[in-house]
Amino acid sequence: MxxxxxxxxxxxxxxxxxxxxxxxxxxxxxxxxxxxxxxxxxxxxxxxxxxxxxxxxxxxxIVNDIVKEFEVCYNRITGTEVAVVSSVVRLESQDLAQIAQAVQRLTRAKNVRIKTVIDPSLVAGFTIRYGSSGSKLIDMSVKKQIDEIAAQLDFSSITLA
Structure with missing residues (x-):
C-alpha cells in the first residue's frame, strides 16, 4: 500500500x-x-x-484511476475504513491515533486508514470525513460554530441608515 x-x-x-x-x-x-x-x-x-x-x-x-480502484479493492478486502481528517495545522500522530480509534468504534472496521488535509478555512479544529464516498462528517471546526451562530442571529429587522 x-x-x-x-x-x-x-x-x-x-x-x-x-x-x-x-x-x-x-x-x-x-x-x-x-x-x-x-x-x-x-x-x-x-x-x-x-x-x-x-x-x-x-x-x-489513467494511473490515478487505477490507484483509486486499487484502494477501493484493498480497503474492501482488508476491512479498512478510510477517514480524511482536515485541519488548519498538521495534527500530531497521537491525535490521529485517537481519531482512528473513534472512527473504528463508529464503523466497526477492522482497520482505519487516516489521510490528512490542511484546510486553513476551518479557522481552528478539524473535520473527519468517512463512510462510502465520504458520506459521513464529524465537524469539530470553529468555522462550523461561527456559521451556526450566524444562522441563529436574525438581522432582517435591522435597517442601516
Missing amino acids: ADVDKVDRIFSDPAVQSFFANPTISLEKKQEVVKEIASSSELQNHTANFLNILVDMKRID
Whole structure:
C-alpha cells in the first residue's frame, strides 16, 4: 500500500501528468523518468514494472484511476475504513491515533486508514470525513460554530441608515 500512496502523490502533480501525457516525448524518455521516480521513491520492482507497462501501452494517463480502484479493492478486502481528517495545522500522530480509534468504534472496521488535509478555512479544529464516498462528517471546526451562530442571529429587522 505504501507504493500505491507514493504513486498517487507523484502522479497527482500536474507537471508529472503533463510530462507523461505529452505525445512529443519519446517512450524511452518516459521510461527513464519512471526509472528515476522508482529509484528516488524507493518503489518495489513490480510497481516500477507496472508503471513501465502503462507507459509502453500509452495508458499512463489513467494511473490515478487505477490507484483509486486499487484502494477501493484493498480497503474492501482488508476491512479498512478510510477517514480524511482536515485541519488548519498538521495534527500530531497521537491525535490521529485517537481519531482512528473513534472512527473504528463508529464503523466497526477492522482497520482505519487516516489521510490528512490542511484546510486553513476551518479557522481552528478539524473535520473527519468517512463512510462510502465520504458520506459521513464529524465537524469539530470553529468555522462550523461561527456559521451556526450566524444562522441563529436574525438581522432582517435591522435597517442601516
